Amino acid sequence: MSELAVRTLSGVAMIAVALAAAAKGGNVFAVGVGLVAMAIYYEWTRLARGWGAIWWVTGFLYALIPALALLWIRERDASGLYLLLWTFIVTWSTDIGAYFVGRAVGKRKLAPAISPGKTVAGFWGGVAAAALLGGAWALLTGLGVALLFLAPLFGVAAQGGDLFESWMKRRAGVKDSGSWLPGHGGVLDRLDGLVPVAVLTAMAQxxxxx
Known part of the structure; x- marks a missing residue:
């Protein structure tokens, strides 16, 4: 099976699990978020081993704050599920748009010293995908016009989160933060973009x- 096929199948499985937990809400979603936060912190401490205590404290906050943000978004009011799905859509569409546009037409490198695989075209492809799909979901569900403007901005933030984690991996001298997810690496590899988007969405709410 090709790398793209493995990546796609595992990605679909992760999305299905995330959507099921989000739809259920309550304790199921809370436990799921808690487990993910624990996995993120574990991978963070492996990357930052030997960097000093401040990195362990920072990693704890890095895992905790977005977890609390996701719980806040989901349970805050009746529109919580729709807003949570918007958060997911913006993050996922940014990642997917950047990946496929970058592979198709990307030539100029975005940040070669940090992440050689990322391109300027991929960056804008991710932003455009976030704007289109995030905006469409906001209009479809009546979440508000403000999210039309926030979607592309949060798409930029998602890629900033990705670049930050790439910088951490480069400093640690590793390719992936873990090996839990076939075709994707670790949990942190997959959720580095969701961290800033979750926090910013909660702040907007x-x-x-x-």
Whole structure:
């Protein structure tokens, strides 16, 4: 089976699990988020081994804050599920758009010293995908016009989260944060973009923009 096929199948499986847990909400979603946060922290500590205690504290906050943000988004009000799915859609579409546009037409490197595989075309492909799919979901569900403008901005944030994790891996001298997910590496490899998007979405909700 090709690498793309493995990546696609495992990606679909992860999306299905995430959607099922999100739809269920309550304790099921809370436990799932908690387990994911634990996995993120575990992988963080492996990457940052020997970097000093401040990195362990930072990693704890890095895992905890987005986990709390996701729980806040889901349970805050009646539209919580729709907003949570918007958060997922923006993150996933950014990743998928960047991957396929980058592979198809990407030539100029975005940040070769940090992540040689990322391209400028891929970056804009991710932003465009976030804007289109995130915007479409916001309109379809009546979440508010503000999310039309936030979707591409959060698409940029998702890629910033990806680049930060790539920098950590380069400093640690590893290709992936783990090997739990076939075709994707570790949990942190897959959720590095969701971390900033979850936090920013919760902040937008608290600020009354959603």
């Amino acid at each position: 608290i600020g009354g923009l959603t």
